Structure formats: structure tokens, C-alpha cells
Amino acid sequence: MAKLRLQAPLMGSDERKEKKNTWSRALGLLLVLLIVSIVGVAFRENIARCILSQEKKQNGRINHNLSDIVESERGVVAADDGRCSEIGASMLRQGGHAVDAAVATALCLGVVNPMASGIGGGAFMIVRSSSTSKTQAFDMRETAPLAASENMYGSNLTAKYVGALSMAVPGEIAGLHEAWLQYGRLAWRTLFQPAIKLARGGFEIAPYLGLHISQFADMIMNDPGLSRVFAPKGELLQIGDICYNPELAGSLDAVAEQGPQVFYNGTIGERLVRDVKEAGGILTMDDLRNYQVKVTDAVTTNVMGYSISGMPPPSSGTLGLSLVVNILNSYGSFYAANRSLGLHRLIEAMKHMFAVRMNLGDPDFVDIIEYIRKMLSPAFAKQIQQKIFDDTTFPPDYYLPRWSQLRDHGTSHLCVVDSDRNAVSITSTVNFVFGAGVLSPNTGIVLNNEMGDFSIPTEKSPDLLPPAPANFIRPNKRPLSSMTPLIITKNDQLVGVVGGSGGMHIIPAVVQVFLNHFIMGMKPLAAVQHPRVYHQLIPNVVLYENWTVIDGDHIELDNETKIFLKARHHKLEARAGGAIVQLIVQDFQKPVTSTSRRIGKESNNAQVLHGTLTGVSDPRKDGKPAAV
Numbered sequence: 167m168a169k170l171r172l173q174a175p176l177m178g179s180d181e182r183k184e185k186k187n188t189w190s191r192a193l194g195l196l197l198v199l200l201i202v203s204i205v206g207v208a209f210r211e212n213i214a215r216c217i218l219s220q221e222k223k224q225n226g227r228i229n230h231n232l233s234d235i236v237e238s239e240r241g242v243v244a245a246d247d248g249r250c251s252e253i254g255a256s257m258l259r260q261g262g263h264a265v266d267a268a269v270a271t272a273l274c275l276g277v278v279n280p281m282a283s284g285i286g287g288g289a290f291m292i293v294r295s296s297s298t299s300k301t302q303a304f305d306m307r308e309t310a311p312l313a314a315s316e317n318m319y320g321s322n323l324t325a326k327y328v329g330a331l332s333m334a335v336p337g338e339i340a341g342l343h344e345a346w347l348q349y350g351r352l353a354w355r356t357l358f359q360p361a362i363k364l365a366r367g368g369f370e371i372a373p374y375l376g377l378h379i380s381q382f383a384d385m386i387m388n389d390p391g392l393s394r395v396f397a398p399k400g401e402l403l404q405i406g407d408i409c410y411n412p413e414l415a416g417s418l419d420a421v422a423e424q425g426p427q428v429f430y431n432g433t434i435g436e437r438l439v440r441d442v443k444e445a446g447g448i449l450t451m452d453d454l455r456n457y458q459v460k461v462t463d464a465v466t467t468n469v470m471g472y473s474i475s476g477m478p479p480p481s482s483g484t485l486g487l488s489l490v491v492n493i494l495n496s497y498g499s500f501y502a503a504n505r506s507l508g509l510h511r512l513i514e515a516m517k518h519m520f521a522v523r524m525n526l527g528d529p530d531f532v533d534i535i536e537y538i539r540k541m542l543s544p545a546f547a548k549q550i551q552q553k554i555f556d557d558t559t560f561p562p563d564y565y566l567p568r569w570s571q572l573r574d575h576g577t578s579h580l581c582v583v584d585s586d587r588n589a590v591s592i593t594s595t596v597n598f599v600f601g602a603g604v605l606s607p608n609t610g611i612v613l614n615n616e617m618g619d620f621s622i623p624t625e626k627s628p629d630l631l632p633p634a635p636a637n638f639i640r641p642n643k644r645p646l647s648s649m650t651p652l653i654i655t656k657n658d659q660l661v662g663v664v665g666g667s668g669g670m671h672i673i674p675a676v677v678q679v680f681l682n683h684f685i686m687g688m689k690p691l692a693a694v695q696h697p698r699v700y701h702q703l704i705p706n707v708v709l710y711e712n713w714t715v716i717d718g719d720h721i722e723l724d725n726e727t728k729i730f731l732k733a734r735h736h737k738l739e740a741r742a743g744g745a746i747v748q749l750i751v752q753d754f755q756k757p758v759t760s761t762s763r764r765i766g767k768e769s770n771n772a773q774v775l776h777g778t779l780t781g782v783s784d785p786r787k788d789g790k791p792a793a794v
């Protein structure tokens with residue numbers, strides 16, 4: 167149920183930096199929400215549906231009457247922006263495979279949420295084909311340029327995070343294309359048209375982007391490319407304004423018509439390389455020509471009656487989740503994670519997991535077999551569980567951390583299930599907000615700053631631990647990541663697709679949503695909305711959510727749990743922020759009649775059960791799912 171507070175900040179603690187204009191619009195929205203609540207529409211799904219329902223959906227305009235949750239017998243797309251979910255759903259309606267929808271949705275997100283992801287970045291994508299039951303991992307993560315080296319940031323650490331030198335070789339276009347080659351049913355160019363239209367014809371600045379534009383005002387104004395797009399008349403665009411990126415439209419158009427070659431070995435790549443060089447980066451055409459997508463089987467962990475499939479390293483997500491869930495499972499009851507005591511155990515499990523995961527790196531460069539084996543092993547999980555006590559927590563040393571933590575940022579997650587029950591889970595990123603803080607003026611592409619995710623010998627981290635050698639820079643190497651796109655099956659039938667954005671908070675968030683729904687039996691929306699906790703091992707503090715999110719919901723851990731955790735010696739700190747999670751589940755208790763399965767190709771496969779699909783986009787970011 168929604169609790170609405172007029173005096174509460176709209177989007178965390180930084181709203182004071184926003185211009186008055188934005189604030190008054192925001193206040194207006196809050197007022198509408200308040201009135202709606204007074205009228206007594208108690209359920210938050212309905213609130214979203216009721217507000218501003220007269221507002222018509224137009225090109226690039228936000229359709230404000232959409233809900234955080236959709237149900238469908240055919241197909242669902244859950245992204246963190248409603249326009250992009252709808253674009254994905256439109257691909258499914260045209261008979262597209264889940265991969266077609268995922269590509270179109272991801273391209274859209276790169277246009278309307280360019281601070282979080284885009285074709286200048288990279289992604290991890292999990293695809294499960296319902297006809298073969300095969301689950302594949304498409305690793306389109308960025309790689310270190312050929313001219314990169316372990317000590318390249320020795321004299322200037324800032325350059326690892328800010329500016330063109332922080333850019334790694336982009337992988338998104340190559341990876342999306344590879345997945346489309348294997349699974350796509352629609353024409354490649356068809357998938358690009360909606361994103362091109364938004365970039366060229368203009369799109370409305372959503373609250374989340376608007377907030378970041380005002381928060382990163384200096385960065386935008388200092389970069390000629392960013393300021394041309396986000397401050398075209400010398401003044402920063404605000405929530406509700408229309409934004410244009412014609413150069414990005416041109417780049418997308420070229421890739422749509424000529425294929426990824428034009429990016430990796432043609433004119434778009436040449437323009438990008440020229441702009442990067444101009445801005446002080448080291449990207450070359452050889453880097454682009456060398457880029458390779460890695461396609462492997464997904465890593466699968468079987469725990470608590472579910473098969474959970476996700477990315478192998480350099481993602482630490484699947485292995486991290488596997489370790490945490492196996493630790494809880496080793497208590498001998500699925501319900502070890504129930505209630506406040508369960509939360510305490512979960513926090514302890516996460517602290518151990520963060521310590522272990524920093525041994526991971528790119529398996530093409532470092533031998534991490536031993537750690538992969540451990541993190542998937544129930545026996546290892548049991549050993550750790552024996553070090554967890556129900557009455558107390560411990561200082562960081564207890565968890566034996568050896569290396570400083572990866573503290574990654576940003577990103578965007580989307581889930582798709584189509585009418586044949588093919589599924590896609592994809593998390594994409596440019597790393598920090600607006601990546602390197604540089605937009606290539608001739609291509610409209612935001613440069614990632616993924617080099618920031620490597621460890622380097624000279625960096626003093628907040629946790630004062632040595633940097634992780636497995637994650638040192640080598641040319642062509644992929645940096646470690648927290649991104650955790652997952653596909654969940656039970657008895658070889660698809661039951662869930664989940665993943666999140668928010669850097670180091672992704673693994674804890676995805677674990678909590680998984681437990682909430684699949685183990686504790688919370689409904690899909692409640693499982694996503696439920697207040698979450700985070701831990702970073704160092705500092706030794708439990709971060710708990712206490713924030714009023716964009717659509718007016720107040721999300722806060724309950725007092726009883728806070729008191730319980732304090733009694734176990736946890737230090738608690740309120741946080742107006744956290745990870746964003748998208749979730750799709752399939753419910754076989756609500757089976758689908760065969761008449762509604764007429765879109766797909768493989769509908770007659772009797773082995774594939776069809777239940778009702780429910781899609782949820784996290785209200786924290788105000789994304790909306792879409793149904794076919």
C-alpha cells in the first residue's frame with residue numbers, strides 16, 4: 167500500500183539542487199498523488215493507472231497511466247522505462263522472438279536513459295530457448311584497449327573514472343547482433359526504427375533522467391557533446407522537456423542499415439575513434455575490429471528446488487547469488503531466510519560472499535577455477551554457514567577479505583518472455599552516470615568508463631585493502647562486474663526472469679527479490695517493492711532503504727526489524743537509494759488456453775507449459791512493464 171508524504175523529498179536527498187521549475191512540477195505530481203490517495207484508491211497499481219489518465223501517448227511522450235505491474239498470457243517486457251517496454255512488446259506483437267524484443271528495448275533505453283546504458287557501453291545477456299531448453303550467456307562486456315596497461319593510471323587516478331581515457335572497447339552492438347543472428351525472427355533494421363525515431367524526433371525527459379541531468383550539471387556543461395544534447399540552448403533540460411540526439415539517430419540508422427560492421431570496422435567507428443582521440447582517449451580502429459562477443463553456456467546453480475542460470479565470470483553475480491542462497495539453504499530449511507532472523511543471516515552471508523568474490527576476474531586471463539568451484543559448492547556454503555551466529559555480527563576482518571571491493575555503478579536491467587516462453591534477461595551499462603562524462607559529438611554516443619571497474623596496483627580504496635590482482639588491467643581483458651541477469655526454471659519449465667541495476671547493490675537486491683517471491687511466496691510486485699538492505703563489508707554498516715521514490719511511494723525497513731538487527735550489533739544507516747530490479751514470473755496455477763497462443767512459432771510444443779506471465783518494473787525508478 168502506498169504511503170504518501172507531501173513533505174518528503176521526491177527523489178532522494180539531492181532534490182535541492184534541482185531548479186525551482188522542476189520542483190514545482192514535482193510538487194504538482196505529488197499533489198495529484200495525494201489527492202488520489204485521499205480519494206481512497208489504496209492499491210498502488212491503481213494509483214499509477216489513475217493519475218493523468220487523460221494524457222495521450224504520443225511519440226516519445228511518457229504514458230503516465232501505465233502501471234508497475236502487468237499480466238499477460240502471451241508475452242511481457244519489463245524494462246526500467248515504460249516507453250522501451252512498450253517498444254519491446256510491439257516487437258513481440260509482430261511475431262518477434264524474445265531476443266528481438268530485448269534488442270529493440272535495449273536500443274530504446276540507450277536513447278531515453280543515456281546516463282545508464284547505450285551502444286557506447288556493454289552488457290550481459292542470458293537467453294533461454296524454450297524449444298531446446300538451452301540457456302546461453304552472451305558476454306558483450308567492454309574490453310581494455312590494446313594500448314591499456316596495468317599502470318596506465320599510475321600518475322592520474324581520476325582518469326580511470328573520468329574522461330575518454332576511462333573508456334573500454336564497447337560491446338553492446340556486437341553482442342545484440344550475435345544474439346539476434348542466433349534467435350532473431352524480425353529484420354535487424356526493424357529493431358532499430360523505434361529507437362531512431364525517439365533519438366531523431368525527440369523524447370520526453372523522464373524524472374530519473376531529469377534528476378541526473380541536474381545532479382551532473384557541471385559534468386554536462388563541461389563536455390561539448392553532452393551539453394549539445396542536454397543543454398541545447400545553453401540551459402539544462404528538465405523533467406518533461408523534449409530532448410533530441412540526431413547524431414545518435416544517425417549512428418543507429420547506419421548500424422540498422424549496414425550492420426555492426428559500420429560500427430566495428432567502418433565510418434561510425436572511425437568517427438567515434440576520432441572523437442575519443444580528440445578527448446584524450448586511446449581507443450583505435452584495431453580495438454574495435456578486435457572486439458569479440460563471448461558466447462558460452464550459462465552457469466547454473468541448483469538450489470532450493472530451482473535452477474538459476476546466469477553469467478559466468480567476469481560477472482560475480484551468479485556465483486555471488488549462488489553462494490548466498492546456498493548458505494541459507496544449508497540451514498536445512500527453505501525458511502531460514504524468513505523474518506528478521508532470516509535477514510540477519512542474509513546480511514552475514516552477503517558479507518562472506520563479498521569477501522570471496524574479489525578473487526574473481528576474467529577467466530581468459532586468470533585461473534579462477536578454484537573460486538568458481540567454491541562459490542557454487544554447497545559444501546563450501548555449509549562451512550561458511552557454520553561461521554554465522556544468530557546473535558551477533560562481526561567486524562570486517564572476521565570475513566577474511568583479502569582484496570578491496572569493486573564498487574561499480576549505474577546500469578539498466580530488462581526482462582522479456584515471449585509467447586513461446588523464450589526468455590531474455592539482460593543488464594547493460596556505461597558504468598557511472600553518463601559513463602566517462604563524454605559524449606562523442608559526431609556519433610551522439612556516450613562513452614563508457616568501464617576501465618574504472620578494473621583494480622590497479624596504486625589505488626587506495628576506502629576499505630584500505632590491497633587491490634585484487636585477478637582484476638588488474640591487461641589489453642583485451644574484461645573487468646569484473648556485479649551485474650546479475652538471471653533466468654530461473656523449475657522442473658525444466660521457465661518460472662522467472664530477474665535482474666537489477668545499481669552496481670555493488672545488485673547482488674543483494676536480486677537475492678532479496680528471489681527469496682521474497684520464490685521462497686517466501688510474496689506476490690511479484692510486493693517482492694520487488696519490499697524494503698531491502700545492503701552491505702558493503704567495509705564500512706561495517708547495514709544500509710537500509712528509507713526513501714520516497716519517484717511515484718510517491720515511501721519505502722522503509724520496518725522498526726521491528728531495525729531493532730532486531732541493532733540487537734545483533736549491526737550498525738544501521740538509512741539510505742535514500744538502492745538497486746532497481748525488474749522481474750517476470752510465470753504462474754502455472756493460471757494456465758493459458760491455447761487460443762491465446764497465436765503469435766509465436768513454436769506454440770505447438772507440448773513439452774513447454776504455458777502459465778500466466780506477470781511483469782514488474784521497480785517503482786523505485788518509475789519504469790513500467792508492457793504486455794502483449
Ligand SMILES: *[C@@H]1O[C@H](CO)[C@@H](O)[C@H](O)[C@H]1NC(C)=O
Pocket residue numbers: 215219220221222223231232233
Ligand atoms: C492509457 O490511457 C489511454 C488514453 O486514455 C488508453 O487508451 C489506454 O488504454 C490506457 N492504458 C492503460 C494501460 O491503462
Ligand SMILES: *[C@@H]1O[C@H](CO)[C@@H](O)[C@H](O)[C@H]1NC(C)=O
Pocket residue numbers: 322323324325328329330331
Ligand atoms: C587527470 O585526469 C582528469 C580526468 O581525465 C583530468 O581532468 C586532469 O586534468 C588530469 N590531471 C592531470 C594532472 O593530468
Ligand SMILES: *[C@@H]1O[C@H](CO)[C@@H](O)[C@H](O)[C@H]1NC(C)=O
Pocket residue numbers: 431455456
Ligand atoms: C574490415 O573491413 C575491410 C574492408 O573495408 C575488410 O577487408 C576486413 O576484413 C574487415 N575486418 C574485419 C575484422 O571485419
Ligand SMILES: *[C@@H]1O[C@H](CO)[C@@H](O)[C@H](O)[C@H]1NC(C)=O
Pocket residue numbers: 501504505
Ligand atoms: C515466515 O514468517 C511469517 C511471518 O512473517 C510467518 O507467518 C510464516 O509462518 C513464516 N514461515 C515459515 C515457514 O516459518
Ligand SMILES: *[C@@H]1O[C@H](CO)[C@@H](O)[C@H](O)[C@H]1NC(C)=O
Pocket residue numbers: 174175712713714740
Ligand atoms: C527517512 O526518510 C524520511 C523522509 O523520507 C526522513 O524524514 C527521515 O528522517 C528518514 N529517517 C531516517 C532514520 O533517516
Ligand SMILES: *[C@@H]1O[C@H](CO)[C@@H](O)[C@H](O)[C@H]1NC(C)=O
Pocket residue numbers: 725
Ligand atoms: C518507528 O520509529 C520511529 C522512531 O524511532 C518513530 O518515529 C516511528 O513512528 C516508528 N514507526 C512505526 C511505524 O512504528
